[in-house]
Amino acid sequence: MKKLVGNVLLTAGLIGGAITAARIPPMWGGLAVSLAIMGAGIFLRRQGEKEELHRAAQSGTGGVKELDALLTDAINRIEKILDAPREEVVKELTKILEELDEFAEKAQPLRIEGLMTYGNIMSIFSRGERALNRAWSAFADGYEEEGRKYLRYGYEDLKETLSAVKALKV
Template sequence: MKQLGYLLLAAGFLGGAFATSLDVQHVDWVTFGASAAAAIIGLFVVKREASAAARSDTVLQVNRGELKESIRNIVRDLDELNTGAAKKGGELRDKIDLVLRTDLRRFADARESMVHLFGLQAYADIMSCFAAGERYINRVWSASADGYDEEASTYLVRAAGQFKEAEKQLAEAAKSHAG
C-alpha cells in the first residue's frame, strides 16, 4: 500500500509538471487538478502507512527497549567519564565519539515511539532533558577540541545530570504506562 502511495505521489508531481509544460500561455487545469489530487492522495496513503507502522506493537516494544538501554548506557558512560582518570583535550573528544555517539543515535532514532508509548507531555519532558544533555555533550566536545579542559569538565557534569533526569523521567513514564 505504501508503494502505491509513493507511485501516486510521483505520478501526481510528474503529471502536474507535464500539465504546466505543455503550453507556456495556458495550463491544462483538468490534467493539473487530477495530478494534484493524485499527489495528495498518495501523500495521505504514505503518511497513513508510516503512522500505522510506527504504532505497531513490535516497533513500540523494540523501541521501548532501545530507549531504556541506550539512556542507561549514556548515563553509565558519562559517570565513567566523570569519575575516571581526568581526560583532556583530544583524548576526551575521542572517548566521547567512541562511547557516546552510538547510544545517542539509538535513543534519537527510537524517540518517536515515546509519543505512542507515554504520550506527548512525557515525550516533551524526556526530550527536553535529553536535548539539553546532548547540547552539553557537544559543548564538551568543542571545549576539549579547543583546549578548554575546565569548561569541558564542567559541562560533562552538567550533561550527566541532564541524562540522569531524562532516564528518571523515562522510567517514571514507563512505570505509569506499564501494561
C-alpha cells in the same frame, strides 16, 4: 504495503502535476487530478508510517524501546567517565557523541506521535548533546573544570530525555 502504495501514488501525482503545470499556460484540470492522486498517496503514506512505528514498538526492534536502550547505554558510559582522566574522557566522549547522533536519527519517526511531544524530547536531548559537545571542546582545550561541569550537565539532560522517552505510550 500502505506506505509503499502511498509513495507510488505520491510520486505519480508529483510527476503528473509537474508536467501539467509546466505547460504554458498550466493545465489546471490535469493539475487538480494529479493533486487528488497525491492526496491519496499522502493519506496512505502517513497511515502506513504510523502503523510501522507501532509495529516496531511492539516488537522492540525500533521505536521507543530502541531509543530507551540507546540512551541508557550512553548514560551508563558517561557515568563511568565522570571522574576519569582527561584523555580518556575525550576518547570516550567522541564515541558517545557519534552514537547519540544515531539516537537523533532513530527518534525521527516519533513525529508521527505528535510534534509537540517530539519537539519536547528533542529539545531536552539537544541541550544535553550541546553540553557534551562543549565538554569535549573544553577537555580538548585543556579546560578540565569547564569540561567536567558540562559533562555533568549533559549527563543530567540525557537522564531527563530518557524519562521523557519512557513516559511515551506508543
